[in-house]
Amino acid sequence: MSPKSRRAVVVAGCRTPFVKAFTDFVKMDTIALGVAAVSGLLSRTGLPHRSVESIVWGGVILPGASPNVGREIALDLRLDPGCEAMTVTRACASGLQAVTLAAAAIERGEADVVIAGGSDSTSNAELKLPQKVVHALAPIALGKPTPSDYVGALAQMLPLGDVLPKRPRIAERTTGEVMGEAAERMAKRNEISREAQDAFAARSHHRAAAAIASGRFDDEIVPVQTPGGRWVHADGIVRADTSVEKLAKLRPVFATDGTVTAGNSSPLTDGAAAVLLMSEERATSLGLRPRAAVSSWAYTGVDPADQLLMGPATAIPLALDRAGLRLSDVDVIDLHEAFAAQVLSVQKMLASAAFARARLGREQPVGEIDADRLNVHGGSLALGHPFGATGARMITTMANELARTGKRRALLGICAAGGLGAAAVLERVD
Amino acid sequence: MNDLLLALGRNQRARALVRRMGIPLPLPVPLDRDPGPWKARPLADARVVVGAAPAAAALEAIAACVASAGGDAYLASPEAAAAFQAPCEAFSRPARPLDSLAEGERVRALVFDATGIDDVSGLRALYDFAHPLIGRIARSGRLVVVGRAADAAAPEAAAAQAAIEGFVRSAAKELGRAGVTANLLQVAPDATGRVGPVLRFLLSAGSACITAQPIAVTARARAVEEPPLVRPLEKKTALVTGAARGIGEATARALAREGARVLCLDRPTDLGQTSQLAREIAGSALAVDLAADDAPGTIADALRATGGVDVVVHNAGVTRDKTLARMTAEQWDQVLGVNLRALVRVTAAIEPLLRDHARVVCLSSVSGIAGNVGQSAYAASKAGVIGFVRAAADRLAPRGITINAVAPGLIETRMTAAMPLAVREAARRLSALGQGGRPEDVAQAIVFLASPGASGVTGRTLRVCGGALVGA
Numbered sequence: 001m002s003p004k005s006r007r008a009v010v011v012a013g014c015r016t017p018f019v020k021a022f023t024d025f026v027k028m029d030t031i032a033l034g035v036a037a038v039s040g041l042l043s044r045t046g047l048p049h050r051s052v053e054s055i056v057w058g059g060v061i062l063p064g065a066s067p068n069v070g071r072e073i074a075l076d077l078r079l080d081p082g083c084e085a086m087t088v089t090r091a092c093a094s095g096l097q098a099v100t101l102a103a104a105a106i107e108r109g110e111a112d113v114v115i116a117g118g119s120d121s122t123s124n125a126e127l128k129l130p131q132k133v134v135h136a137l138a139p140i141a142l143g144k145p146t147p148s149d150y151v152g153a154l155a156q157m158l159p160l161g162d163v164l165p166k167r168p169r170i171a172e173r174t175t176g177e178v179m180g181e182a183a184e185r186m187a188k189r190n191e192i193s194r195e196a197q198d199a200f201a202a203r204s205h206h207r208a209a210a211a212i213a214s215g216r217f218d219d220e221i222v223p224v225q226t227p228g229g230r231w232v233h234a235d236g237i238v239r240a241d242t243s244v245e246k247l248a249k250l251r252p253v254f255a256t257d258g259t260v261t262a263g264n265s266s267p268l269t270d271g272a273a274a275v276l277l278m279s280e281e282r283a284t285s286l287g288l289r290p291r292a293a294v295s296s297w298a299y300t301g302v303d304p305a306d307q308l309l310m311g312p313a314t315a316i317p318l319a320l321d322r323a324g325l326r327l328s329d330v331d332v333i334d335l336h337e338a339f340a341a342q343v344l345s346v347q348k349m350l351a352s353a354a355f356a357r358a359r360l361g362r363e364q365p366v367g368e369i370d371a372d373r374l375n376v377h378g379g380s381l382a383l384g385h386p387f388g389a390t391g392a393r394m395i396t397t398m399a400n401e402l403a404r405t406g407k408r409r410a411l412l413g414i415c416a417a418g419g420l421g422a423a424a425v426l427e428r429v430d
Numbered sequence: 431m432n433d434l435l436l437a438l439g440r441n442q443r444a445r446a447l448v449r450r451m452g453i454p455l456p457l458p459v460p461l462d463r464d465p466g467p468w469k470a471r472p473l474a475d476a477r478v479v480v481g482a483a484p485a486a487a488a489l490e491a492i493a494a495c496v497a498s499a500g501g502d503a504y505l506a507s508p509e510a511a512a513a514f515q516a517p518c519e520a521f522s523r524p525a526r527p528l529d530s531l532a533e534g535e536r537v538r539a540l541v542f543d544a545t546g547i548d549d550v551s552g553l554r555a556l557y558d559f560a561h562p563l564i565g566r567i568a569r570s571g572r573l574v575v576v577g578r579a580a581d582a583a584a585p586e587a588a589a590a591q592a593a594i595e596g597f598v599r600s601a602a603k604e605l606g607r608a609g610v611t612a613n614l615l616q617v618a619p620d621a622t623g624r625v626g627p628v629l630r631f632l633l634s635a636g637s638a639c640i641t642a643q644p645i646a647v648t649a650r651a652r653a654v655e656e657p658p659l660v661r662p663l664e665k666k667t668a669l670v671t672g673a674a675r676g677i678g679e680a681t682a683r684a685l686a687r688e689g690a691r692v693l694c695l696d697r698p699t700d701l702g703q704t705s706q707l708a709r710e711i712a713g714s715a716l717a718v719d720l721a722a723d724d725a726p727g728t729i730a731d732a733l734r735a736t737g738g739v740d741v742v743v744h745n746a747g748v749t750r751d752k753t754l755a756r757m758t759a760e761q762w763d764q765v766l767g768v769n770l771r772a773l774v775r776v777t778a779a780i781e782p783l784l785r786d787h788a789r790v791v792c793l794s795s796v797s798g799i800a801g802n803v804g805q806s807a808y809a810a811s812k813a814g815v816i817g818f819v820r821a822a823a824d825r826l827a828p829r830g831i832t833i834n835a836v837a838p839g840l841i842e843t844r845m846t847a848a849m850p851l852a853v854r855e856a857a858r859r860l861s862a863l864g865q866g867g868r869p870e871d872v873a874q875a876i877v878f879l880a881s882p883g884a885s886g887v888t889g890r891t892l893r894v895c896g897g898a899l900v901g902a
Binding site for chain 1: 470471474494498500515516517519520521522523524
C-alpha cells in the first residue's frame with residue numbers, strides 16, 4: 001500500500017459478555033445488544049456523544065423489519081441525529097468488515113470519529129415462512145380478496161408439511177452444506193486428528209479462563225442488565241475445568257465416524273462488540289492514547305464447495321503483503337476459531353510450501369504459527385461467537401494486547417460463510 | 431433421435447428384467463455429460479487410482495492435474511508417492527495408498543503412466559495395474575494411459591508403446607458397455623508439461639463420447655503459459671461456419687459459454703436462424719454462401735473488422751449421398767466445393783488474421799477415416815480435411831497456432847434422424863459405447879481443442895464417435 005497520509009487508530013473497544021444462545025440474553029435482540037456495547041464504550045471513554053460522526057455495524061442475522069442495526073443503535077442511544085449509520089454483512093467477518101470500513105472512511109478523510117462493531121442474537125433469529133406460503137397469501141394480503149381467493153390460498157398450501165416454518169439452518173446456500181460438515185471434511189482432508197482438535201479446544205478454554213481470572217478482559221467487557229433486571233457480568237461459555245480427557249468423551253455431531261464435536265466447535269452465541277476508531281490527529285488533539293493503528297486488511301474468497309473455511313489462508317498473506325510484513329514479523333496472532341479443525345487446517349496450509357506455490361504463486365510458505373503467538377487469550381471456541389461481533393472482539397483484544405505488552409504487530413484472520421477469508425494487521429502506536 | 435434401447439437402459443427395472451430374462455440385448459449406459467461451462471474442479475471428490483511403470487516421466491503432471499481438478503488420488507505404485515506429495519498437499523487432498531480404498535468401492539478413473547515402458551516385458555506393469563482394477567471403474571468412468579509417441583524410439587521401445595495402443599483400444603471396447611471410456615496420450619519427451627490440460631479434459635464429463643483414441647501430445651506449437659482452467663475462451667473471438675443448426679449451433683453455444691464472442695456464419699437462406707442464435711449468445715451473424723468464389727474475401731473482411739480471430743471452426747458441410755455410379759459431377763463438385771475447397775481457400779484467406787495462439791478446428795468425419803457406401807464424395811472431402819490439418823500444422827506452429835480435425839461418428843441430429851432406421855441402428859450399436867453421440871459431445875471436443883491449454887495437440891484428428899468399430 002502507498003504510504004497513508006491519514007492513519008486510522010483504535011482508541012478503545014468493548015463488548016458485552018458473550019453467552020450461549022437462549023440463555024441470559026434471550027429477551028435482547030441484536031439492536032439491544034448493540035446498544036449495550038456502544039453505550040458501554042461511550043461511558044468508558046467519556047466521549048461526548050456529539051462527536052460520534054458515524055456508526056458502521058456488522059451483523060449476520062439481521063432483523064427483517066429494521067436491518068440497519070447501526071442506525072437503530074444510534075437512535076436508541078439518542079446520539080446526535082447527524083450521526084449517520086450503516087449496517088454491513090460479510091457473514092462471520094461482518095464485525096471486522098465494519099472496522100475496516102470505518103478505517104477506510106477515516107483514511108479517506110470522510111470522518112474522524114467512527115464507532116464500528118457488530119452484534120448478533122442467535123436467540124432472536126426470525127423463523128421464515130416458506131416462500132410457498134408467502135406467494136399463496138399474497139392475493140389476500142395485498143388485494144381485495146374474494147372467497148375463492150381464500151379457498152385457492154388454502155389449496156395451494158397443501159400438503160401442510162411444506163408450509164410450516166422451517167428450522168433455521170446455517171447451511172451454505174449453494175452447496176447445502178452445514179458449517180460443521182464443512183469442518184468435518186476439512187479435518188479429513190487436512191488430516192487433523194480428533195486429539196489435535198480437542199487439545200486445541202482445551203487450550204482455548206484454559207487461556208480464556210486464565211485471561212478472565214487475571215482481569216485481562218475487565219476493561220473490554222461491560223456488564224449488561226437484561227430486561228428482567230438481572231446483571232450479566234461475565235462470559236458464559238468458558239470452561240476453566242475442561243480437559244482433553246473430558247472433550248474426548250463427546251460424540252461427533254456431523255458424521256458418525258467424524259471428529260468434530262460440540263466441544264471443538266464454536267457455540268451459537270449472543271453478544272455485541274464495539275470499537276472506537278479515530279483519525280490519529282483527532283485522537284491526539286483529544287488527548288487520547290490510541291491502542292493500535294490499523295495497518296492493512298484483506299478480504300478473499302475460496303470455492304465454498306471445496307474447503308469452505310480455508311479463506312484465511314489466502315487473506316492472511318495478502319494482508320501481510322499490504323502491510324509490507326512477513327508472518328515472522330508479527331508478534332501476536334488472533335485467528336477466529338469457528339472450529340478447531342478449521343484453525344488447524346488453515347495453520348497447516350500457511351506452513352505449506354506446496355500450498356504457497358500452487359495456490360498463492362509464491363516460492364516460500366507464508367509461515368509457521370506457533371502456539372505461543374496464537375490466540376493468547378483464547379478464542380471463539382471458548383469465548384463464543386456472536387457472528388457479527390467476533391471481528392470487533394478480536395480487534396479490541398489485539399489492540400489492547402499491543403498497548404499493554406509493548407508488542408509491535410498483531411494479525412487477525414477470520415473465515416466466513418460463502419468461502420470468504422478476512423485478515424487485518426494492527427500495529428502499535430508509540 | 432429417439433433411442434429406444436438407451437431409454438430402456440435408463441430404467442433400472444428394465445435393465446434388471448432384460449438381464450434376468452437372458453436377452454442378449456446390449457443396453458447402452460446413459461453417459462454422464464457436461465455441456466459446460468468448464469468447472470474449476472471437474473473431478474470434485476472423485477476417486478482416481480494412479481499407477482506407473484518404472485521410470486515414469488509424467489507423474490508430476492498427472493499429480494498436479496488430479497489434485498487441482500479436485501480428485502482424490504489413490505496410488506497403486508508406491509514410487510508415485512513422491513510426485514504426488516506436493517500437489518496433493520497444496521489442495522489438501524493427500525494421496526493415499528490403493529489398499530486404503532475399501533473393498534468394493536468404485537473409482538471414477540484409472541490413470542496409468544506408461545512413459546517409462548521401453549521393452550516388451552515392461553508391458554506387464556500395465557497388465558498388473560489394470561487387471562485387478564478394471565472392474566472397479568464406476569459407470570461413465572475413465573481409463574487413461576499416458577504413454578510415449580511410438581515413432582522416434584528404438585524398435586523394441588516402439589513395439590512396446592504401439593502395443594499399448596492395442597491394449598487401450600481393446601479396453602475401450604470392453605469398458606464401453608458401462609459407459610466407460612479408455613484413451614491413450616502419446617506424449618513426446620519434450621511435451622510432458624502439456625499433458626495436464628489434455629488429461630483434465632479426458633477425465634472430465636466433457637469427453638463422454640471420446641473413447642479408444644490415441645492422442646499425440648507434442649511440443650510442435652508454441653505453448654501458452656498457465657492456461658486458464660475455467661472460461662478458457664474469455665476475450666477470444668471465434669468464427670463458426672455452418673452455425674445455424676446441429677453441431678455448428680451446439681459449438682457456437684459452447685464457445686460462447688466459455689466466454690468467446692462468436693461470429694456465426696451460415697448460408698444466406700438460413701440467416702433468420704443464424705441471427706436468432708447470434709442474439710441468444712450475444713454474438714453476431716454472417717450470411718455467406720461458402721460455395722461462392724468471393725466467400726473467402728467476404729469472411730476475411732468480416733474478421734478484419736473484428737481485429738482478427740482466435741478460434742476458427744470449419745463446420746459447414748453438405749452431403750449428397752449417392753453411390754459412385756449414380757453420382758453426378760455436379761453433386762461431386764458441390765460436396766468437394768463446400769467441404770474441402772472452401773475450407774482450404776478460407777483458411778488461406780484468413781491466415782494473416784489469425785492471432786497468435788489461435789486455434790483452427792476442422793470438421794472431418796468417421797466416414798472420412800473408414801469410408802462409407804454412397805459417400806465417396808463426402809468421405810473424400812472429409813479425408814481431405816485430415817490431410818490438410820496434418821500438413822498445415824507445421825506452418826502455423828511457430829505462432830503458437832494449432833490446427834486439428836474432429837471426426838464425429840454417428841451424432842443424433844436432424845440429418846441422422848432422416849437416415850433409414852436399420853442403418854442408424856447399426857451405426858449406433860457398432861460402437862464401444864453402443865449409442866450415438868450428441869452435438870454437444872462434438873462441441874465439447876471442439877471447445878477443448880480451441881482452448882489455450884490444448885497447445886500440445888496439433889495436426890491431429892480427434893474422433894468423437896463413442897468408439898465406432900469402423901476405421902483405424
